[in-house]
Amino acid sequence: xxIYMQYHxxxxxKLYTFCVKVFCGYGFDEEQSRQITDVLLDADLSGIESxxxxxxxxxxxxxxxxxxxxxxxxxxxxxxxLSAVIEGNDAMGQILGVQAMQLAIEKAKKSGFGMVTVRNxxxxxxxxxxxxxxxxxxxxxxxxxxxxxxxxxTFGRKAMLGTNPIAFAMPAEPTPYVFDAATTVVPxxxxxxYVKRGNGxxxxxxxxxxxxxxxxxxxxxxxxIGKTGGGILPLGGSGELTSGYKGYxxxxxxxxxxxxxxxxxxxxxxxxxxxxxxxxxCFIALDYGMFGDKAEIEANLSKFLQEVxxxxxxxxxxxxxxHGEKEAEAxxxxxxxxxxxxxxxYAEMEMxxxxxxxxxxxxxxxx
Numbered sequence: 001x002x003i004y005m006q007y008h009x010x011x012x013x014k015l016y017t018f019c020v021k022v023f024c025g026y027g028f029d030e031e032q033s034r035q036i037t038d039v040l041l042d043a044d045l046s047g048i049e050s051x052x053x054x055x056x057x058x059x060x061x062x063x064x065x066x067x068x069x070x071x072x073x074x075x076x077x078x079x080x081x082l083s084a085v086i087e088g089n090d091a092m093g094q095i096l097g098v099q100a101m102q103l104a105i106e107k108a109k110k111s112g113f114g115m116v117t118v119r120n121x122x123x124x125x126x127x128x129x130x131x132x133x134x135x136x137x138x139x140x141x142x143x144x145x146x147x148x149x150x151x152x153x154t155f156g157r158k159a160m161l162g163t164n165p166i167a168f169a170m171p172a173e174p175t176p177y178v179f180d181a182a183t184t185v186v187p188x189x190x191x192x193x194y195v196k197r198g199n200g201x202x203x204x205x206x207x208x209x210x211x212x213x214x215x216x217x218x219x220x221x222x223x224x225i226g227k228t229g230g231g232i233l234p235l236g237g238s239g240e241l242t243s244g245y246k247g248y249x250x251x252x253x254x255x256x257x258x259x260x261x262x263x264x265x266x267x268x269x270x271x272x273x274x275x276x277x278x279x280x281x282c283f284i285a286l287d288y289g290m291f292g293d294k295a296e297i298e299a300n301l302s303k304f305l306q307e308v309x310x311x312x313x314x315x316x317x318x319x320x321x322x323h324g325e326k327e328a329e330a331x332x333x334x335x336x337x338x339x340x341x342x343x344x345x346y347a348e349m350e351m352x353x354x355x356x357x358x359x360x361x362x363x364x365x366x367x
Contacts, residue, residue, distance in 0.1 A: 016037055060348075132169045134285040166181065
């Protein structure tokens with residue numbers, strides 16, 4: 001029998017405190033715990049359930065399972081005025097992500113451009129967070145990461161590439177332009193949410209181990225974990241008719257920017273080495289003042305975005321959204337109404353709170 005999860009709200013500020021206490025309980029210092037929490041809960045603030053607090057159980061397993069090394073000492077192994085490669089040495093992905101984007105921002109402010117790749121890292125959360133770091137400093141920002149192989153290439157039936165998201169952000173009015181998307185039809189986190197909800201997948205999202213369309217979220221997820229075949233389709237779907245090869249190609253671009261340029265590990269080898277994730281990232285910051293007056297460039301972008309908003313609507317539609325608008329609007333709503341989470345995620349939080357000694361900080365339901 002399918003059981004659908006009940007959703008409730010918890011206070012955002014209390015949830016934030018709980019997360020910080022949890023990561024301190026694992027052994028991270030206060031600053032590191034806040035960095036991890038900032039990235040994790042930015043997803044919930046943006047209304048992106050798949051990458052928010054529901055992912056806490058994943059980090060619990062990776063930290064307690066030894067994939068994340070609390071005593072890791074990352075270091076720069078190659079550097080120029082415009083670039084750097086960071087050896088992550090299995091540190092927490094969010095900590096490495098913040099460090100790498102900060103370095104890219106510093107290089108961009110000094111030389112106009114900064115690109116930093118990271119190898120041998122762990123899952124780093126939502127890609128858009130790091131792109132927004134650069135936009136917050138008046139720069140154009142990009143971030144990419146490869147992930148465990150879950151994407152089946154066009155005409156294939158074995159997962160060879162990851163979700164491989166690409167994020168881009170640039171200052172604009174009234175809100176920054178922020179594009180953040182997986183190169184698969186949906187990310188793995190969406191499957192996790194569907195499994196928790198007990199929902200079947202829409203056909204066209206995933207393939208079973210035989211390369212056939214599947215609506216069984218649990219089966220597809222277990223196949224991905226067990227590496228028994230099948231996986232999620234590229235953006236565009238299967239075959240060439242709906243341009244699935246384009247999503248496959250975007251994922252390959254991400255693979256090159258992350259694993260290949262860092263000297264790291266491609267998606268098909270992630271989680272294959274015992275005790276290591278071997279994930280790779282890429283971070284780019286660009287000072288677009290190299291191309292003219294920054295204020296004028298931003299004004300031109302803002303003007304174009306407004307023209308898109310004001311353009312003719314499809315029948316029955318009242319609004320055209322610009323990338324990042326829904327997420328920006330969700331921030332105020334979530335802080336006012338609370339973070340929405342389901343009962344299974346809350347039960348996981350209870351267990352993790354007890355494990356880390358943070359149970360007294362677990363926020364109660366608001367409704």
